[in-house]
Structure formats: structure tokens, C-alpha cells
Amino acid sequence: MADRFTKGMARNVYYGGGVFVFLLLVGLTFDTMLELPKRDHRENITQSVANGKHLWEKNNCVGCHSLMGEGAYFAPELANVFDRRGGGDEQVFKGFLGAWMAMQPMSVPDRRKMPQFNLTDKEVEELADFLIWTSRINDNDWPPNIEG
């Protein structure tokens, strides 16, 4: 590197640049926090949605599935499963989810196996409410199609 660019200047770029960009990130985060309520519709987070999120976490669903594209890539995306399997109808989706959870693990040879989690009817309802709320987050129109 050129001699005119000294180690002292490099040091200043590191500390100065690092701090400046970190502050920029903090500023952008504040702005995002102001914008998010309009996009995540947090006013619709009921106790049931909250319980559903805990169920999602307690059973490590993200260990196989993705949710808004994040998680494992072993099993289908679930942020839009309400649209895919419920066609936008909450009762249809809840009926589907209950039946689906009850029939695991399916005895199709070599098919990837979903464990049996022994959820109660109330828990299935809560999990469904969480997934329905999640499907309505404004995520810039992702995924590209219904298959996720």
C-alpha cells in the first residue's frame, strides 16, 4: 500500500468508520421501530398468538421448517402455510392443521418424518393463530408463489 496512507490513517478508518456505521445502523433501527407497527400488525397479537409462538419455539419447529425463509430447509416454508393449506379461511386451516398434526409421523417409507408432538386441541388452535398472524406480516411480498 502507498506510503502516503499511514498506519495511523488506517487506524482512524477502523475506529472512526466502525463507530460511524454502527451509529448509522442504530439510527436506521430506530426508524424501523417506528415503521414496524404498520407492517407487523401487532395489534392483532392475541394471547393465543403469543401461546402459539411459544409452542413453535418449545417444539423446535424451526429445526426442520423455515418461517419467512429462515430456519432449516428440510421441510416446507410455513409463513404462508395458511394461504397454501387454508386458502385464506381460518376455520378450514385449523381443521387441516389439527388433522395434519394428528397423523404424524406418516408411514410412507423413506419420506422425511415429522415427529408426533401430541398437541392438545387448544394448542393446535394457538399454533394456527400464530401462523395465521405471521402470514399477514408485510414481508415485501415474499415468497414468490404459494409453494414457499
Place this chain on the structure above:
Amino acid sequence: MKFESQKVAKPYFIFALVLFVGQILFGLIMGLQYVSGDFLTTYIPFNVARMVHTNLLIVWLLFGFMGASYYLVPEESDTELHSPWLAKLSFWVFAAAGVATILGYLLVPYARLAEITYNDLLPTMGREFLEQPTITKIGIVVVCLAFVYNIGMTVLKGRKTVINMVLITGLIGLSVFFLFSFYNPINLVLDKYFWWWVVHLWVEGVWELILGAVLAFVLIKVTGVDREIIEKWLYVIVALALISGLVGMGHHYFWIGPGEYWLWLGSIFSALEPVPFFMMVVFAFKVVKERRHEHGNAIATTWALGTAVMAFLGAGVWGFLHTLAPVNYYTHGSQLTAAHGHLAFFGAYAMIVMTIISYAMPIMRGRPQGNPIAAQRLERFAFWAMCLSMLGVTLALTVAGAWQIALQRLPESGEALGFMATQDKLAPVFWVREILGVVFLLGLVAYLSSFFVGATESEVDSLEAAAV
């Protein structure tokens, strides 16, 4: 070795490699479950295997970073480690907590583990990479505090070299950003937003400082190039890593709720993230070319160069491949993400740990000029076997990802193939990935064997002559 206390690094390195073996074995189990859904599934469901695979990775890299710091900071500071006793104690605490957590994953259902560790008191479990019970997370914080305190006190009483300063900012950042793992709001969007403050700010932020500092240290040692030159490069590389990487976090904010300006910010800043990795390649090859002496530990130099190249490929090239928002719209959460993840973690972080082990272990074992020729030859074979097979795994997953996107993402709803049907079509590629995974394991076995290859008689004689 200049200071006796550097030796506390040894158990850290050994245990890191033990966990590394576990990580690869569980990776192979998952690879088989991808194509043969019944394999071991009643004993180790996929989600458990994945949790073990990723958590072992994180923990062995942390052990590696800690070992690296305990080894190089006293030497850089030109003083003994502040408290070797504390370093030994935290090794055992961390190892016990790590083993107990992995056993917890394997022996009881995850929901039960959440209950017996009182997750409801402060729910932090069940999020990708942060699956550890809350009590384990608290343990990690305690170990990190002891570690940063020990390293910090050593730096404070000794020389404050550039390598020391960059390393310590990285380690403090690592500890501070981990605290976000305790924030788990009910609102999924907020949860995800700040989850990245651990995950992204670790791997695309402060860990790069640790990587740069360790690489610079090894390069000074094996090339003898003037510290002034190396330090200037180090500053520029880590500066660019932070400047591109911090707001580059926006590439994770495209599709999880945050607003549209992140599409621009994330694309532009993260498109610059390969630049520091490219500079790392130029830097490593330049200083090796301008080396002042021929270090007897030639394989350590190979590891250092290999780290720069593979990190550039994995983090830089494979990251750039899908970081622009219009591309990422189709690639997000596909097998392409997995391809990038594998090569980036291996190339940047697994390899920097093996670089410092390759340099420091022989010295701690009384071989200042590196291992015997035969051992180095075997280690070199292992280097190539692991690098090439991991490149192969990455290429296989890249093909799988592109194919998956073509079948499942690009067509309109109604015409697109469903997820499971698509995965069935990808099975041949997943088999290739699994076979290359087995080759990687063989490379790892060769690597571990190289530690047990002894010196020939003439080498022993010349060592003894040098010691006299």
C-alpha cells in the same frame, strides 16, 4: 513459546477438535435423512441432529477462538496471561456446560428440556442457533466475561499491539452482541430483527475481527514480514469488514417485516462485503511472497493462505451470489443458502481455527519449527481433502439450490412444484453431497492422525542438537 501461560490454549484446541468430529458425524446423519427419511429418525429426529450439528459448530469455534486468544495475547502483550488458573477453570465450566447441553438435546424431547430448564421463566429457546436452554446461555455469558476479563487484563498490563486491539474489540463485540439472545419478544418481527444482532453481527461483523487478528498473527510468525506492514493491512481489512458488514445486515431484513429501504441498503452494503475478503487474499499472498525467512512449519503457512482463499470464496463469492434483493427474492431460504453457509463457515472460521492450531500446537508440544516432515505431509493431504470435499459439498448444494428455485420458485402459483415433490427430484444431488461429506470425514480423520505421526530418528537428532 515465549510464555509458560500460553499453554492453557492446549486443552481448548484439543476439545475444539473433538467437538468438530461430532459436528461432522451429525452432519452426515442429516445428509442421509435428506434422502432416506427413516434413517435413525425415531432416535435422532432431524431437528435434533441439526441443532447438535450447528451448536457443536458454534461451540467448537468459540473454543478455538478462546484457545487462539490465550495463545497469542500473552505473546503479543509480551507478558504472562493475567490468570492461567481462571482460563483453566473456565475451560472446564464451558466444556461441562457444552456437553450437558448436547446430551440434553439428545436424551430428552426438546419440549421436555424446555420444561426442566424452566424456559418459561425467561423464554429464549427454540430459535435457530440459539436453541440452548436459558441456563446454558447464562453460562456462556459467565464464561465470556471471565475470558474477556482475563484477556483484557493481559492486554492492559502489556504491549497494546494492533493485533491485540483488533482481537479484543472483536471479543468484546462477541460478548456484548450475544446478550441479544436473551431478548425474545412475542412479536415475531422484533424477535427476528434482533436475533440477527447476535447471528449477523457475529459472523459478518465481530468474528471477522477475530479472524483478521489471528491470521495477521500467524502471518507475522511464519513470514517474518515487518509488523508495520501487516498491521496496516489488518486495520484496512477489518475497517472495510465493519463498514460493509454492519449495515450489510440489511440483506437479512428483506423478507421478514422491515421496510422497503432495507432492500436498497442491504443490497448495496452487503455487495461490498466481499471486498475485505478479497483484500485478505491479496494480503496473505503478498506477505508470504515477501517472507523474510523459511519457517519449518510450512503447512501452517498453507492453512493461512487457504483460509484467505476459502473465506473469500465462501463468504465473499457465494455470499454475493444471492445478496442482491432481486436475486434473493428467489433464493432466500433455499439450498443455495445452505451452500453459502457451509463454505463460509468452513472457509473463514473452521479454517482460521485450524490455522492457529497448525501453527501453535507443534510449538506447545516442543517443536518450534513445526511437526516432522511425515506429519506435515499427512496434514497437507488432509488440508486438500477437506478443502476440496467442502467445495464439492458447496457445489452440490448450489446445484440443488438452483434446481429447487427453477422448479419451485420461478413458476407461477399453480404451475410450481410443491416443496416435498421438489426435494424428491433433488435426491441425486443430495446423494453426491453425502458422499462428499464422507470424503470430508476421511480428511478430518487424516488431519487428526497427523498429530500422532512421530519424528524420524534423524529429525529427533537434529532437534536435540538444536536444543543443546
